[in-house]
Amino acid sequence: MKYRKFEFRLNDGAALFAREWRPEHDVKGVVCLVHGMGEHSGRYAHLALALTQAGYALMSYDQRGHGKSLGQRGHTSSYETLLDDIECFKQECLNHFPKIPFFLYGHSLGGNLVLNYCLRRQPKFQGVIVTSPWLRLTIEPSARVRLLASLMNKVWPTFSLPSGIDVYALSHDLSILDTYNLDPLVHDRISVRMFTTVDQAGFWAVENAAQFDLPLLLMHGGNDRITSSDASSKFAAQIKKDCTLKIWPGLYHELHNEPEKTEIIAYLINWLDSLTIEAKNSQ
Template sequence: MSEKNRSKIKWRFKSKDGLELFAHSFPSKNPPKAIICLTHGHGEHLERYKNLAAALNDADYSMIGFDQRGHGQSDGPRGHTPSYETLLDDIEAFLAEVDENYPDLPRILYGHSMGGNLALNYALRRKPKLLGVIATGPWIKLAFEPPAVKVFMGKTMDKIYPAFIQASGLETAALSRDLEVVRAYEEDSLVHDKISARLFVGMYESGLWALENADEFSLPLLLMHGSADRLTSADASREFAEKVGDKVKLKIWDGFYHEIHNEPEQADVFKTIINWLEKL
């Protein structure tokens, strides 16, 4: 890896439809064994994963992430996407940026929550050349079934006014048992609680699609979820893993909330991730 590539830490790149997206590299001090490519959850941004990046760096893995459109320091209306496929196109553009910075190194796609939904669907639909996939607390299904009338209204608005924005209603206390994590989230100026009809319907339907097609998942997969997650469904992750079969390592963390990487026992989570990476 050249010194030029080492120095590219924060930059912006263009999406397929011309939007500027913000990327951030967290390089390891030693030559990296592989690149962990991060896709974050809804309403948040990649800078919230510095603790994960530090643990990966200590194990000689570099991490690169990007703020999804409408999130963090990337452009676009907050909480909206023109289509679900556009989000997959953004991941494709991001992975091209990773290749430019770290040519010839293996890549692992890591997605949390909404990012977990996208990572699973990207692997299923685009058949990328990846060493593996990590999904934590993926939005395959929500931990609660949305009221039928809300789903109906979402689908109706998606057809007539897809950019219609509502508050997500996220229960911030359900993110982590660490109250400091919750406080920092609530005070973070880059966090938002907006979600459009198009984004909600796309995520909702693609989660169900991924579950129906999970038996076609062909890459090594580390799938982890907190058993006490009140935001996304741990049972859906169990069902997904059962359909994938031998290619998946499933870990349900007893009593953990949604952000398992931000729980008091995060060191154990990072150790599990690194042990899995070492066996690829």
């Protein structure tokens, strides 16, 4: 496996930190990954190892206000800015790997962004992978909290609070939790602008799911206490084309970090292989 770090420029001139993992030999496909709230791209190195062994490159970046990228922790000036960043990263990935199958992958917050990006921007990908998307939270904020957040979003959008993510709801693997707690690049902040816009986008995505027109692998842990697996099921049920919904009974939020991760990642790679072969046969 070959690994490198780099930065790429955005529409507003800012730069984001990014990583690339690629196989030693031929690359049969590229996965572009958008990470979750409060984390960073470096937490997917073990997924990169499995993907590169299967012949796929993995590219990911630290979102604004996350990891090694600059910006207020857990804040965005607008939701559209986050979608623009995905577009810029897609172009960066295409520059690195032209003319091979491309896949977009989003986890949690990244899942919310990826689904909305595909619905609103209608990009071309061989397929899309989404795990544990933030479409709805498992424990929904009250109407009063949402109203207060909406008001604060208008007068003080950068105001931030602890995100309230329950670390023990991420994975059954205690070593993962220990590493997460000690990771200096992980943070627990979220601004009212970030919460309000992502929360609204989750509801919008479910309402407009029938317009999704790319092959989709949507996976969720059945016992996810952070984001709602029911919302994922509702989203998938409205898709008229190629959608594979996989609910993993008893598992938590970070499927790729559960003790069963070998089986889960193998399932993901098999799905990638099926579309990669299809793309090759259609040439």
